[in-house]
Amino acid sequence: MDQKSAGLKITIFFCQRIDADQDAHRRPLEKELGSQIRFFPLPCSGRIEPLHLLRALESGADKVYVVTCAEGACRYREGNIRAKKRLAYAQGLIEEIGLAKDHLELIHVLAGTTTTIAQLAEELLAREAFVGPLPVDAPGQERQQRQL
């Protein structure tokens, strides 16, 4: 079964350089899927911190993607390489508490392609659901800020 029909809650962190008109492109999907999909545009994928990923899982996501530009194409030179390292670190953390590391995944957009964030999200949603819903009772969206 694909991830969309499996009803998995998907969170996508993505570098805004991938799609200049990301805001307009993702609206139809947001309308269709409501809270099943959440997008978090980043000024650079290197802005992602392991904590963002863990917080995403905590606030109810079953699958978190980090979409970065192609390696070597980062505006800040090595942002996507750093994103990769941080994702690996976060994967290590969730493995340590007994969760499958596949709950977090990194996607590199291929160099030279011009996909919109919506097309990309559709592709991701159509993928086979390898991980099930997160076996943790998430407390939902908390409103307070937490110290990093």
Added chain:
Amino acid sequence: MPPKYHIKTAQAPNRFQAITRSGVIAWEEGCLKCPRCVKKDCVYQVYEKRGLEARQMLDSLDTACKDCFRCVQGCPNKLIQKGLNPQYKALGDHYWTPEIISVLWSQAESGRIPVSGAGYGGPFSGPGFDAMWTDMSEIVRPTRDGIHGREYISTTVDLGRKVMALEFDAGGKITTTVPPLVEIPLPIIFDILPWSPPRRQITLAFLEAARALGTFAVVRQSEMNAAIEEHLSNVVLWVDGAVNDLTDELLKTLSLIEIPDGDHVMEMQRLLKEKNPKAIVFIRMELNPTASERVIWLTQEGAEVFHLVANEYGLEKGEDPLFIKERMREIHGSLVEKGLRDEVTLIASGGIAMAEHMAKIILCGADALGVDIPLLVAMECRVCRRCKEGVACPVELEGVDPAWGAGRIKNLMAAWHNQLLEVLGAMGIREARRLRGEMGRAMFFEDLEKEVFAPMGKRV
């Protein structure tokens, strides 16, 4: 002298982190582990107080940073950078620019006048309201005198029809029936929103703010409910259904009623006036090229108040639309020519985005104005128009707490009020009523351009 009108402000913090113009991009990897990190030296303790807003995954770093670049310059391995935030650039659209939105946010949060630092590098003209310059030649003392009450400047305006002369019978008794008049202490009413998430809570916030400010909010007849009925003294009822559906009891308690322009508009006004002679009837009219003739005709027929509405970009209806300020000037001018201007009240709505627009539209001939989108922006709206498409609001406006929303709107209106006082003070005008149609205090870029350059093309 009546007591000075003063709007009390109080900090109303954001529910969501605002989208900032720039963001910190700080690499951890490659850190030299200096004994004293530049991050520890941040004057604002941005790094030490760092937090994460989980709903939007926004780092407090960006909102707290004051752009001093101390850390950027200080890090020996150049690991800290500041980059423009693409999300900021994508806010709003060509009219509701990111600058306008973020300035509205900060005014709503603090209630203070925005200060943009020393010097202005331009541009000095642009489309719409930017093609209008105001004359501040009377600055002879601090313009803040008005704000601090050292100089008395009134921003009160009247809504309603006025009689030009009183008539008396032989016994000295007044025979003219004086029509009702409502005074509002600032020349603003809250208008219907062109789009918004479900409005229940939003309307309550508008009404609470209207009550605190002493003004009115336009509310649709179809949206009346028990909660709104508690605020009837601050409601302008927009009759979007049948008049007959309105109960006499409700009509009797309202002081302002708004009806759509149409073939039977004067009959409708008469009908409403029969039921409640004390009510003032607004005629809501979309601006269009024939608006000025229509306004003159209806004024002669006895109309009281015109609510002239442009779209959210300040444009009228029709092909090749004029901007609201141009059309208002024309309507005001033709009323003056006919000697009718002082009999009616004109309220202009649409495209009012900043405090200066308020002063400018009044200069163009409006007595008062309707504000819509800025009130939503005060409550953190990002003008993304997702609600229009049926997508969930990113700042959950549908569930806004009316008390908090009213506080934010009050702050914004206080900042606008203060800016109006400053403009009036700088123009040497002591009353918002006197500002109306005061074209001598304004210059219009298009007119000046024509004046200067048109003769150059002429052959001698």
